[in-house]
Amino acid sequence: MSHDRFRGEVRDWLAAHLTGRYADLAGTGGPGREHENVPLRMEWERELGAAGWIGLGWPEPYGAGADVARQVAFFEEYAHAGGPGRLSHIGEYLLAPTLIAYGTAEQRERFLPPIAAATELWCQGYSEPGAGSDLAAVRTRAVRDGDGWRITGQKVWTSLAHIADWCFVLARTDPAAPKHHGLSYLLVPMDQPGVTVRPITQITGTSEFNEVYFDGAYTEAANIVGAPGDGWRVATGTLAFERGVATLGQQVGFARELDAVLAAARASGLYDDPVHRDRLVDAWIGLQVLRHHALRTLDAPSAADPSVAKLLWAPWHQRLGELALAAGGPDAQQLFLFTRADTIYGGSNEIQRNIIADHLLGRVSRRP
Structure with a gap:
C-alpha cells in the first residue's frame, strides 16, 4: 500500500x-x-x-x-x-519496545497482546523524591522472596498510576553494588496489597500524576526484564524509546495546542500586533524543527539525540504556554502552568546537557 x-x-x-x-x-x-x-x-x-x-x-x-x-x-x-x-501510550511506546528489545519470549507473549488491545494500562516507576533526574540514585528496594520479589519504596510524578494495571519499576536489588549497578527492571501488578496510589493535587486543582508507595508489594520472578542487576541498561533503553518515535505522538499534541493558540490570537486581536505575530511565527517554525529533528534521528540515532530533542521541545513548549496565556487569558492558564514543569520532568535540561557533554567527550577520548 x-x-x-x-x-x-x-x-x-x-x-x-x-x-x-x-x-x-x-x-x-x-x-x-x-x-x-x-x-x-x-x-x-x-x-x-x-x-x-x-x-x-x-x-x-x-x-x-x-x-x-x-x-x-x-x-x-x-x-x-x-x-x-x-x-495507552506508556505501554505502547515505552514498555512494548523495551520487551521486544530486552524481554523474553514469554514476557512478550504475556504482555504485548493486552497492550495492543488496550485491556491493560501501564505506568512508569522511575522517579523518586530523591532520585528524579539522577535516576541511578533510586532507593526503592526489591528482595527475593521465594519465587518472586518484594518491593518496598516510593515513586513520584507517576502518570496514570491511579488507573494503571501494571507498573515497570526500577528498583535496587543489590545495595552493595556501585550506583549504576545492582538495579533491576521489574514488572509489578498494581492491584494488590502493598501498593498505595496517592494523586498529587496541582495548583490547577487537578491531578495529572501520583505518588506510589510500595510496601512489600510482590511480583513473580518471571517478571524481571533482563538479568538481576541489569536494570540500568534496560531502563536507559526505555528512555531512548521514550524520545524516539513516541516524540512524534507528543508533537501531535503540540500541533493541536499551537492551532488553538493561533485561533485565540486571531480572536483577541493579538495576531495583529507585529511583535506577537513574530512570536507566533517563531512557534510554528520551532514546531517544524522539532518534527524534522525527530525524523532525522529515527533512522540512525546517536546516544545524545534524545537529550538534544528534550532541549529543543521543553523550552519551545514553555514559550508556547506563555503565548497561550497572552492570547487566551485565564482560559489558557492550565497549559501555561503545566509547561512550567517541561524543563524538569523526564530528566531536567541540566542533566540533558551533561549527557550530551559526556557523549561528546567520550567520542573525543575514543579518537585514535
Whole structure:
C-alpha cells in the first residue's frame, strides 16, 4: 500500500469513528488535561486497538511493522482529526519496545497482546523524591522472596498510576553494588496489597500524576526484564524509546495546542500586533524543527539525540504556554502552568546537557 493510500485510510477511519459518543473527545486529554473524560477515552483506546492502530510501529510478528513514514502519517492525521490524548501510550511506546528489545519470549507473549488491545494500562516507576533526574540514585528496594520479589519504596510524578494495571519499576536489588549497578527492571501488578496510589493535587486543582508507595508489594520472578542487576541498561533503553518515535505522538499534541493558540490570537486581536505575530511565527517554525529533528534521528540515532530533542521541545513548549496565556487569558492558564514543569520532568535540561557533554567527550577520548 502506498503512503498516500495509507494516510487516506487513517483519515477515513478517524472521520468514521470520532463521531457519535466519541465526538466530544476531540481535542481533550492533552498536557495538563489528562484528567478529562478518562472512562470514555479508555473505551476509545480499545476502539483503536480493535482496529489495529496500537502497535503500528512494532516489528512483525508483534505489530504491524509500519515504517516511519506510515507512523508519521498516523500521528499527523490523528492530530488533524482532533484525536484525544492517549491513555495507552506508556505501554505502547515505552514498555512494548523495551520487551521486544530486552524481554523474553514469554514476557512478550504475556504482555504485548493486552497492550495492543488496550485491556491493560501501564505506568512508569522511575522517579523518586530523591532520585528524579539522577535516576541511578533510586532507593526503592526489591528482595527475593521465594519465587518472586518484594518491593518496598516510593515513586513520584507517576502518570496514570491511579488507573494503571501494571507498573515497570526500577528498583535496587543489590545495595552493595556501585550506583549504576545492582538495579533491576521489574514488572509489578498494581492491584494488590502493598501498593498505595496517592494523586498529587496541582495548583490547577487537578491531578495529572501520583505518588506510589510500595510496601512489600510482590511480583513473580518471571517478571524481571533482563538479568538481576541489569536494570540500568534496560531502563536507559526505555528512555531512548521514550524520545524516539513516541516524540512524534507528543508533537501531535503540540500541533493541536499551537492551532488553538493561533485561533485565540486571531480572536483577541493579538495576531495583529507585529511583535506577537513574530512570536507566533517563531512557534510554528520551532514546531517544524522539532518534527524534522525527530525524523532525522529515527533512522540512525546517536546516544545524545534524545537529550538534544528534550532541549529543543521543553523550552519551545514553555514559550508556547506563555503565548497561550497572552492570547487566551485565564482560559489558557492550565497549559501555561503545566509547561512550567517541561524543563524538569523526564530528566531536567541540566542533566540533558551533561549527557550530551559526556557523549561528546567520550567520542573525543575514543579518537585514535
